[in-house]
Amino acid sequence: MIARLGQLCGPANVLTGAEAERYGRDWRGQYPSSPLAVVRPGSTGEVSDILRLASQWQIPVIPQGGNSGLVGGTKADGGLIVSLERMNRIRAIDASGRTAAVDAGVIVEHLNTRLAELELRFPLAFGAQGSAMIGGVLSTNAGGANVLAHGMTRALCLGLEVVMPDGRVLDDMVALRKNNTGYDLKQLFIGAEGTLGIITGAVLTLTDLPAGRATALLAVNGFDEGLAVLNRLRRVAGNAIEAFEVMPARYLAQLRRSSAPVVPPFASDPALAILVELASSAPDDCAPRADGGVPLVNCLTDVLGDCIEDGLIGDALVAQTEGQRAGFWRLREIAPELTIGLTPVVAADVSVPLDRIGDFAEALDTALGEADADAPHWTVGHLGDGNLHVVVCPADKSPAHLGRIRAVIDDVTMRHAGSFSAEHGIGLQKLASMSRHKDPLALELMRRIKDALDPLGIMNPGKVVPL
Numbered sequence: 001m002i003a004r005l006g007q008l009c010g011p012a013n014v015l016t017g018a019e020a021e022r023y024g025r026d027w028r029g030q031y032p033s034s035p036l037a038v039v040r041p042g043s044t045g046e047v048s049d050i051l052r053l054a055s056q057w058q059i060p061v062i063p064q065g066g067n068s069g070l071v072g073g074t075k076a077d078g079g080l081i082v083s084l085e086r087m088n089r090i091r092a093i094d095a096s097g098r099t100a101a102v103d104a105g106v107i108v109e110h111l112n113t114r115l116a117e118l119e120l121r122f123p124l125a126f127g128a129q130g131s132a133m134i135g136g137v138l139s140t141n142a143g144g145a146n147v148l149a150h151g152m153t154r155a156l157c158l159g160l161e162v163v164m165p166d167g168r169v170l171d172d173m174v175a176l177r178k179n180n181t182g183y184d185l186k187q188l189f190i191g192a193e194g195t196l197g198i199i200t201g202a203v204l205t206l207t208d209l210p211a212g213r214a215t216a217l218l219a220v221n222g223f224d225e226g227l228a229v230l231n232r233l234r235r236v237a238g239n240a241i242e243a244f245e246v247m248p249a250r251y252l253a254q255l256r257r258s259s260a261p262v263v264p265p266f267a268s269d270p271a272l273a274i275l276v277e278l279a280s281s282a283p284d285d286c287a288p289r290a291d292g293g294v295p296l297v298n299c300l301t302d303v304l305g306d307c308i309e310d311g312l313i314g315d316a317l318v319a320q321t322e323g324q325r326a327g328f329w330r331l332r333e334i335a336p337e338l339t340i341g342l343t344p345v346v347a348a349d350v351s352v353p354l355d356r357i358g359d360f361a362e363a364l365d366t367a368l369g370e371a372d373a374d375a376p377h378w379t380v381g382h383l384g385d386g387n388l389h390v391v392v393c394p395a396d397k398s399p400a401h402l403g404r405i406r407a408v409i410d411d412v413t414m415r416h417a418g419s420f421s422a423e424h425g426i427g428l429q430k431l432a433s434m435s436r437h438k439d440p441l442a443l444e445l446m447r448r449i450k451d452a453l454d455p456l457g458i459m460n461p462g463k464v465v466p467l
Contacts, residue, residue: 001057005039005080008049013040013086023064023081028336030344031072031428035062038081044161044169044200047082051198052167054080060461061165063194065136066107068128070336070347071427073140073193073463082198084135090114091201098206099158099175104135104199119209123150125243127333135199141191143423145243145332148384149279150207152423153190160186161201165454175203188449193425194460196453210279212286213242214300215325219270219315223358226274226383229307236303237278240285240296244384245275245332248361251378255331258338262330270314274383275332276300277325335380335389344397346405348390352418357386360416364409368392371408372401387422403432410437426464435466 005014015023015038024033036059041047054061060079067074074081087105094100095118102111108122108129115121124137126144136142138160142153150156159174172186189196220226223246230244247255252269255262264273278300280286285296300318307313319325339345352360361379368377372394381388392405410420410433420433434443446465450457 001053001059002037004053005037005050008053009039009041009046013042014038015040020081023067023083024076025067026070026072026074027068028070028339028343031075033075033077035076035081036078038064038083040083040086042086044087044163047087047163047198047200048167048169050080050082051163051165054458055166055456058456058458061194061198061458062460063135063139063198065105065133065139066128066131068132068136069140069427070349070424071429073425073427073460075428079461084133084198084200087200088133093118093120093206094175095120097175098208099203100206101159101173101175101201101203102134103201104133104138106134108132108134108137115206116209120206121209122156122204123207124153124156127336134202134204138190138199138202139193140425141423143382143385143387145245145382147382147387147423148244149239149242154187156205157186157190157202158205159203160189160199162186162189162197162199164197165456165459169200170197173201173203177205188453191425193427193464195450195464196459198459208281210286211281211283212279212294212296213325214278214294214297215319215328216276216300216304217265217317217319217328217331218274218276218304218313219266220272220274220313222271223361223383225312226272227354227357228312229274229276229303230384232307232312233276233278233300233303237299240278240280240299241276241384242279243275243277243382245381246383246388247273247275247332247380248378250376251335251380254338254376254378255334260334260337262327262334264331265317265327266315273331275328332380339391339393342393344402346390346392346394346402346409348392348406348409348413348420349387349422349424350390350409350413350418350420351385351387351422352413352416354386356416356418357383357388360412360418361388363416364390364412367408367412368405371405372396375405386418406433407436428463431463431466434464 020038062076084105087103089103091101125146162170375394377392
């Protein structure tokens, strides 16, 4: 089979042994694996040939993009990793229609660098955008900081090209915002983590590149106050609010304890630090007035000033330069790096309704303290859409204890009408959570879909849907 793969894609694009090792390591080091081989196709036709061959040999196939996942979705012991890294072509950009057709191996940041030349962007923003690929963000339905304004990746995709397990190619690369022609098949593959087929191309929706931003770091006393600030901003700024990120005191304390090259700019850390950012592509919002003021910035500072007077905000720092803005964002985006050297940890990705998030955070702190009083834990996340990332670092690294900690987080989340998986996907990490908490009929339907589209069970087996 290895020889045949070399004939299909070129011997230099089939890796085994030491050459394949880096593809078998996730960046956190929690899900190491030993793949049979890694193949790097350069076209949709080559992916089709690979899957035909894998079907004949009944070899497990694990699609891989930038390998920036967090849930073990590309663990590949004995399987064939299909890396999309060579499929990095931007096929077409329709500036008038605000769409781009791209290969699945295009890196998000590289796409936005090209789009910036046309004053456009693909409005998906998260820490790994310098390595994450379009196929990966679609396969996990990635979220990030801009969901409040632009939605999840699912909302930013108009069409897909997918190679099915038997090698046939589904060409659904439509660039239409209105297309009611039966089942919306692309939605089956978005968020499926490569368990139903391999995404090889996509048509994405674009937005105008912001002409200006207004960014501030706030100190508030709790979630209720933070949400009150968000609601006041919504009434004034509407869809200009692109990010409303939260960094609670435990997170700030961990940041100070770590060797991270950033320090919270507060004399004493507040109960919550909130990073808020407004953005606009309208020149009138972003051009200085005769008095030197910028309307977008004035909009933000006026609301913040009122909130300070009303006791909702204890302190507010408004970025005056791009460097200050980048420094504020670095406080938030360094979050994944705080677990380096502490693994394995329990890293959960949950969401709860906004009106219950304060009660959830309090209940979670209590429950984790009861489960393991000595284990440091913290949360950080996207307050605007109710998504919190929970990290627990117990001294007991046994799988049984780590599983108990995750069950505690899940149970508190479900008691508050939440979801145990907000934006990182299921992979291997959350299979037990799926078994415990997903509706049984939903699981049955998922298994039927999996069996119908992948009857041999070769596509990323053992992920997403519990057996």
